[in-house]
Amino acid sequence: MNYNIPLFDLNYGKEERKAVLDTLRSGWISTGPKCHEFETRFAEMLNVNHAVSLSSCTGALHLSLRILGIKEDDEVITPSLTFVATVNAIRYVNAIPVFCDIRSYNDLTVDPDSLEELITPNTKAIIVMHYAGFPCDMDKIMAIAHKYNLKVLEDACHGPLSEYKGRKLGTIGDLGCFSFFSNKNISTGEGGMLVTNNRQFYEKAVILRSHGMTSLSYERFKGHNTSYDVLDLGYNYRMDDLRAALGLAQLCKLKDDLLKRAEIRKRYVEKFSAIDGLIVPFKDYQGYVSNYIFPVLLVDSTAEKRDMTRKELHEKGIQSSVHYPAVHKFSIYDKGLNLPKTEYVSDNLITLPLYSQLKKRQVDYIIDSVRGLIS
Numbered sequence: 001m002n003y004n005i006p007l008f009d010l011n012y013g014k015e016e017r018k019a020v021l022d023t024l025r026s027g028w029i030s031t032g033p034k035c036h037e038f039e040t041r042f043a044e045m046l047n048v049n050h051a052v053s054l055s056s057c058t059g060a061l062h063l064s065l066r067i068l069g070i071k072e073d074d075e076v077i078t079p080s081l082t083f084v085a086t087v088n089a090i091r092y093v094n095a096i097p098v099f100c101d102i103r104s105y106n107d108l109t110v111d112p113d114s115l116e117e118l119i120t121p122n123t124k125a126i127i128v129m130h131y132a133g134f135p136c137d138m139d140k141i142m143a144i145a146h147k148y149n150l151k152v153l154e155d156a157c158h159g160p161l162s163e164y165k166g167r168k169l170g171t172i173g174d175l176g177c178f179s180f181f182s183n184k185n186i187s188t189g190e191g192g193m194l195v196t197n198n199r200q201f202y203e204k205a206v207i208l209r210s211h212g213m214t215s216l217s218y219e220r221f222k223g224h225n226t227s228y229d230v231l232d233l234g235y236n237y238r239m240d241d242l243r244a245a246l247g248l249a250q251l252c253k254l255k256d257d258l259l260k261r262a263e264i265r266k267r268y269v270e271k272f273s274a275i276d277g278l279i280v281p282f283k284d285y286q287g288y289v290s291n292y293i294f295p296v297l298l299v300d301s302t303a304e305k306r307d308m309t310r311k312e313l314h315e316k317g318i319q320s321s322v323h324y325p326a327v328h329k330f331s332i333y334d335k336g337l338n339l340p341k342t343e344y345v346s347d348n349l350i351t352l353p354l355y356s357q358l359k360k361r362q363v364d365y366i367i368d369s370v371r372g373l374i375s
């Protein structure tokens with residue numbers, strides 16, 4: 001189906017074309033100066049000591065768990081209401097994902113109280129995911145982590161520039177992971193970033209992203225190194241300079257992009273709050289937010305009713321999605337566990353279009369269409 005209003009649209013223009021062409025002309029297209037510049041700018045933007053560019057956030061999550069020394073039979077607590085990559089990464093290091101429910105229908109982030117009850121002597125780490133860019137309760141989560149001596153990994157894919165009490169998401173726990181997949185706030189096609197204030201973690205990430213080798217080919221090309229050693233079992237998780245150039249162009253647009261998203265969200269919240277059959281999660285949140293996605297939750301509904309509503313929206317040319325199908329219900333993870341709030345949200349949530357180029361009349365058309373279908 002050809003949607004009149006897609007769920008997401010790239011914020012791309014001549015800046016991105018120029019960035020890629022300039023990089024092509026430079027003659028260096030793999031990991032090199034553009035990746036370095038992207039890392040520097042990203043770290044500055046987040047006010048964090050170190051950033052490592054990677055081929056994806058999935059790679060960033062995997063490296064983070066390796067860096068934290070998470071291994072076979074360790075337990076890692078994770079939300080189930082997240083993209084499956086968050087959980088898969090735990091399995092990559094042969095650790096055990098322990099699924100935690102969300103706080104409420106209004107706050108879709110992981111519930112610190114339930115989380116504490118899941119801790120066992122085998123628990124080694126907590127992964128939090130800042131849903132749509134709205135922060136988890138990091139004060140409570142960091143206090144729990146401190147009390148039980150656990151590491152905290154932030155899946156901040158939804159939240160570049162989002163803040164929690166004045167600190168950028170991704171910089172509060174031990175390590176933070178970002179994605180630059182096409183439909184994220186910053187798009188490079190594929191791509192990711194790992195951030196940390198810990199110098200040793202940073203150094204380990206740089207080694208692990210490139211086969212465990214002590215130097216990059218760009219450094220050898222520049223004559224800084226002529227040979228290398230292999231220190232650890234690493235991977236090829238490098239970003240390339242073409243993507244980093246796209247990322248740099250995107251960083252310049254980010255603040256403005258987030259402002260426009262905030263305006264659209266405001267209009268949605270205003271109108272949708274007046275509809276009885278709808279909950280707008282995070283409705284009253286006032287902090288600075290990336291607004292990666294805009295979810296609404298149907299009240300007293302079922303998965304069938306939700307799917308029907310989505311189908312009707314699609315017939316009106318409006319693309320929608322579901323963030324997310326509960327991970328603990330996927331075949332490879334299903335052990336009969338019940339997480340009532342996560343499951344209700346998975347069955348009854350609709351993600352509506354949100355991106356900076358969305359026009360006011362399109363937003364109003366979406367609002368009217370949803371209102372018509374709900375009442």
Ligand SMILES: *Cc1c(COP(=O)(O)O)cnc(C)c1O
Pocket residue numbers: 055056057058059082083085086129155157158178179180181190191192
């Ligand atoms: C997009 C996303 C990922 C995966 O990112 P990739 O860069 O595609 O590997 C992981 N977690 C969350 C919450 C995401 O939204």
